[in-house]
Amino acid sequence: MSKIPLSILSLLFLIFPFHGTSQTSTNSEQSILLKLKQYWSDPAPINHWNSTSTHCDWHEITCTNGSVTGLSLINTNINGTVPPFICDLQNLTLIDLQYNYFSGPFPTGLYNCSKLKILDLSQNIFTGPIPSDIDRLSAQLQSLNLSGNIFTGDIPTAIGKFPELRILRVFLNGFNGSFPSEIGNLSNLEVLEMSFNNFSMMAIPSSFTQLKKLKELQMRESGLMGEIPETVRNLTALEVLDLSINSLTGNIPSGLFLLNNLTILYLFRNQLSGAIPQVVEALNLAEIDLSANNLNGTIPDDFGKLTKLSGLDLIFNQLSGELPASIGRLPSLEVVKLFNNNLSGVLPPDLGKYSMLKEFQVPSNHFTGNLPEYLCANGALTGVIAFDNHLTGELPNSLGNCRSLLIVQVNGNQLSGSIPSGLWTSIHMKALILNDNLLFGQLPDKLASNLSRIEISNNMFSGEIPAGVSSWKALTVFNASNNHFTGTVPQGLTALPHLTTLLLDGNQLSGHLPSDIISWNWLNTLHLSRNQLSGPIPAKIGSLPSLTDLDLSGNELSGQIPPQIGLLKLTLLNLSSNLLTGTIPVEFENKAYDNSFLNNSGLCATNPSLLGIDVCSSGPQNSSKILAVIVSTAAALFALAMFFMFLVVKTYRKRKCGLDSKWEFTQFQSLNFSELDILSSLTESNMIGSGGSGKVYRVVLNRWGKVVAVKKTRNIRKLDEKVEKEFLAEVQILGTIRHSNIVKLLCCISSETTKLLVYEYMENSSLDRWLHGKNQRLSVSGPVHHAVLDWPKRLQIAVGTARGLCYMHHECSPAVIHRDVKSSNILLDSSFNAKVADFGLAKMVVKHGETNTMSVVAGSIGYLAPEYAHTTRVNEKIDVYSFGVVLLELVTGREASNNGDEDTCLAEWAWRHIQDGNPLVDALDEEVKEPCYLDEMTCVFKLGIICTGTFPSTRPNMKEVLQILLSCCSHRPELGEKIDGSENAGSPLLKNSRRERLLDDEDDSLVSNV
Incomplete structure (x- = not known):
């Protein structure tokens, strides 16, 4: 057979192109994708992957020239591993x-993906070290994201062998070791994010042997340490550098501020020291x-050259000297945060004149002179916070015309003059x-x-x-103490429905x-x-449902x-130094109120042990007492009759309007009341609280003498999605x-x-009311003593709360994550037994131990686990963190x-207390700190520290927390019972847990004495 000429053969291929290889490749790729789907057990989000459709039409797949070039499986609930055949x-x-x-x-297995440019494995649960030969990945790799996993060990030096790498993200992992200097070889790197690998050992006193061992263990598991290497000066293409929340020490390399392309620099919450480099060319x-950090020295004058600078945050350092005047002329400056330093001198007078300044925070320094006049010159300022300085002069007149302002906090200065009139009425x-x-x-x-x-x-x-x-x-809050106000206390003041503090x-x-207290x-x-x-x-003061702190001393009452x-x-309670007469109410005849009634010559008490008060005689005063009882009883009966009349009228009106037929009544307990008994009592006089989603009422069911709490959503035409979700979450969880x-x-x-939830009523309100709802103040007659929540009750509350959370995490199926554990959501009954409440943000976990993805971050400032702000992924460990904060409270x-340092939470304060070498006992509450309680209190403090660890994997679970807590109070048989409902109740902590191995080490447990 003669050969076909090559020229003719080429022409034939041009006229009749051969499609067999392309079609075979397409079919093969679809088969591989369907094999992946089967390998991952057919997850529901990709059930549209099937042989009857074209894989290039699947939205998770990117095809180029008919071939698969991109695979994006984001948030598809896939479990398992990544198989090698993906390549x-x-x-x-x-x-x-x-x-x-x-x-x-x-x-x-991804090493075989020879053309890979972008690899994102973030927000999964990969474990173990990054392989030392990771450079076997494609040399074309441009973006590598491993953040939000549980990778441990060192960041390998091979990470510096990707010549094309532009983005490297490894934040929120458990790395230890030091910052690898080989990263400086990534000459094309534009984004480097290595934050949130933080467990510092600095300055933990040697006496805390067991706590130190725990932190050593945590550091072996987690914590990027060491110094920032000088090789960062080689990252000439770098635009974003985030090394925050690590344990980095040493100085800031001078070369860092010479990188011409650098736009974002985050080094916050480390242990960096020394001065900020003064030469700035970035x-x-x-x-x-x-x-x-621990930075000292001055703020560089060269910062005044940064015409693109929008945010400057230098808080919590030891910086000194003046704020360069040139910073006030920066055209892009929006945020200035300098508080808690040693800065002095006059503030730059041009601040706000040339830029859209939004936040101005300079408190706790030594600034003098006036506040800058032009702070709100461009109408964007939201806050002026400059307390605890030495500022003088008047408040800038421009603040009176600043409609964007939310807060002005300038307490603790020597400011004078009057308040700009517009400041009182600024719309926001x-x-x-x-x-x-x-x-x-005025x-x-x-x-x-x-x-x-x-x-x-x-x-x-x-x-x-x-x-x-x-x-x-x-x-x-209305605090106008120690001024020169005259006249009377106006009746209108009692009509403020949200007032919590009046001083x-x-x-x-x-x-x-005012005799008639309205709201x-x-x-x-x-x-x-x-x-x-x-x-x-006024007798009406005695009916205020939330009042815990009353001082009327030094008057002529x-x-x-x-x-x-x-x-x-x-x-x-302080009623001293008045003209009061008669008998002290029997409820106050105890040592807690010894100084509450002094200097009232007409007062007497039936209890002779009450200091400073005469004992009531059997004469006229007793007659007065009997008369008072008769009068008060008659008044009560009259009020009761009026109340019943009110109920009758209200019920008649409701029935006349047909409202009672529109309500659906669902019981979760056996009840002896109906919806009408509840609806008729939802009056303003019964309201005891309100929040973002509605109001709370205290309802007395008179026919049975039972008291309940009713949570009512807002009366709106259609419930918004947020309120509806919180309501359904609470019903779904608490109903089961x-x-x-x-x-x-x-x-x-x-x-x-409208939605109503009816709960059992908790007589002693919430834990935060007892811990934070009062302040001991000096009166004209000396210190005022008041009732305090003693340590045995606090320990009882801690154990009870831990039992509730332990049940939610380990005994409920599916498990329940509360997501908003805080002292105000821990309610107390008449015996101070704790009950976890407010499940509007709670989440049921599909599989125990797994994480769930939330669309938004929810919770309360001070209690939020730090990882929750970096990812919407949640698991039980966020509740453990929040409970640790409650223990510290x-x-x-x-x-x-609110611990004296602006923007510092209690967990951080507790760690700083230890890191600064302060005695642990100095952190304990003076009001309950007694020698017989020190062992228990120090034990609980340590447990709070462990529960609030930065890295979730090092926190104990709630079953472990409860066991340790019970060990803290092992000599209290009334608290040291088995874990409620657990089939493993009372068993020791799992011996294979790293925490238990640590506690067993050298026979020295966490709960040993300091």
Whole structure:
């Protein structure tokens, strides 16, 4: 057979192209994809992958010229491992598997994907080290994202062998070792994010042997350490560098500020020291965050050359000197945060004049002179926070015309003059905190509709409290102590429905107190001492449902103490130095109120042991007492009759309108009341609280003497999605679970526009009211003693809460994650037994131990686990973190997010206390710290530290937490019972857990004494 000429053969191929290879390749790729689907057990999100459709049409697949080049399986709930045959898709350039449940070691089978340019394995549960030969991945690799996994060990030096790499993200893992200098070889690198690998050992006292061992173990598992290598100067293409929340030490390399392309620099929350490099040539820098380190020296003058700089955050360092004036002229500057340093001098006068300045925070420094006049020159300023400096002069007039302002906090200076009138009524203003200055002037009739905090104590304000105060509807805190106010306490002040704190002590107020208190259902602190008030104490004060702190001392109040005052759950009471007469309510005849009634010559007590008070005689005073009882009883009967009449009228009106036929009543317990019994009692006088999704009522079911709490969603035409979701979550969870340490949901009552949840009523309110709802203050007669939640009760509460959470995590099927554990969501019954409440944010976990992805981050500041802000992935460990914060609250008495340092949470404060070498006992609450309790308190403090560890994998689970907590109180048989409902109740911690091995080491347990 003669050969076909090559020219003719070529022509034939041009005219009749051969498709066999391409079609075979297409069929083969589809088979590989279907094989992957089968390997991963046919996950529902890709059930549209089938042989009857074209794989290039599947939205997870990218094809180029008919061949698969991209595989994107994002958030598709895939479990298992990544099989090597994935690289049989020979033209893959992109593999994106983020937000799944892939596990096992790093998938080395990906080495065979020879054309791979983008690899994203983030937000999975890969474990073990990154292979030392990771450079066997494609040399064309441009983006590598391994963040949000559980990779441990060193970051290998081979990471520096990718000549084309532009993006490297390895944050939120468990790396130890040091920053590999070989990263400096990545000359094309544009984004380097290695944050959140933090477990520092710095300055833990050697006496904390067991705690130190625990941290050593955690550091072996987690914690990028060492210094930032000088080789970073070689990363000339670098635009974003994030090394925050690590344990990096040493100085900031000078070469870092010479990188011309650098735009974002995050080095916050490390242990960096020394001075900030003074020569700055990285003129493209837009954000600099060096906060929470140990930096000293001055702020570089060259920062004034950074014309693109929008954010400068240097808080919590030891910087000194002045803020360069040139920084005030930067055209892009939006955020300045400098608080908690040693800065001094005059603030740059041009701040805000040339830029859209939004945040200005310079508190806790030594600045002098005036506040800059142009802070709000461009109308974008949201906050002026400059407290605890040495500022003088008047507040800038421009602030009065600043409609964007949310907060002005300049307390603790020597500011003088009057308040710009527009500041009171600025449309978005929420807080004016001006305490401890030399300001003067009068209060306005009208305030901004959103203004919720006015704090002007220790100034020179004068005049009367205006009659228009009744229009200040949003006000929650009004602190005007130690000024020169005159006139009476206006009736309108009692009409503020959200008021929680009213401090008017140390003024020149006179006249009688308002007898008719309209809307103080939320008020918990009332201080009117050191005025010239006269007349009787209004009996209505005794009916305030939330009042815990009452100080009326140093006035001219007369008459008897209303017996209703004895019904209050007061943690502080001071009625001393008045003209009161008669018998002290029997509820206050104990040592807790020894100094509460001094300097009232007409008062007497039936208890002779009450210090400083005469014992009541059997004469006229007893007759007066009997008369008072008769009068009060008659008044009570009359009030009761009026109440029943009100109920009858209300019920008639409801039936007349046909409202009762529109409600659906669902019981979760056996009940002896109906929906009408609840609906008829939802009045303003019964309201005890309100929040973002509705109101809470205290309802007394008179026919049975039972008290319940009713949570009511907003009355709107159509419930919004958020409220509906929270309502359904609470019903779904509380309607099915039963535990003595979880609040009981009795029933659900719903209509088209309103939802009601009826719970058992908790007599002692919430834990935060007992821990933080009072302040011990000095009165005219000395310190005021008040009832305190003692340590045995606190320990009882801790154990009860742990039992409830343990049940939710380990005994419920599926498990329940609360997501909002905090002291205000721990309710206390009459015996101070703790019950976990408010499940509106809770989430049922599909599989125990797995993580779930949430669309938004939810929770409360100070209690949020740090990883929760970096990923919407949640598991039980976020509850463990929050519970650890509650333990620290119980043992220190401090609040979760207000510890004297702005933006510092209690967990961070506790660690700083230890890192600074302070004795642990100094952190304990002085009000309950007694020698017999120190062992237990230090044990609980340590447990709180462990529960609030930065890395989730090093936190114990709730079963372990409960066992350790029970060990802390092992000599208290009433607390040391088995874990409720657990088939493994009472068993020791699992011996294969790293934590238990540590506790067994050298026979020295976590709960040993310091």
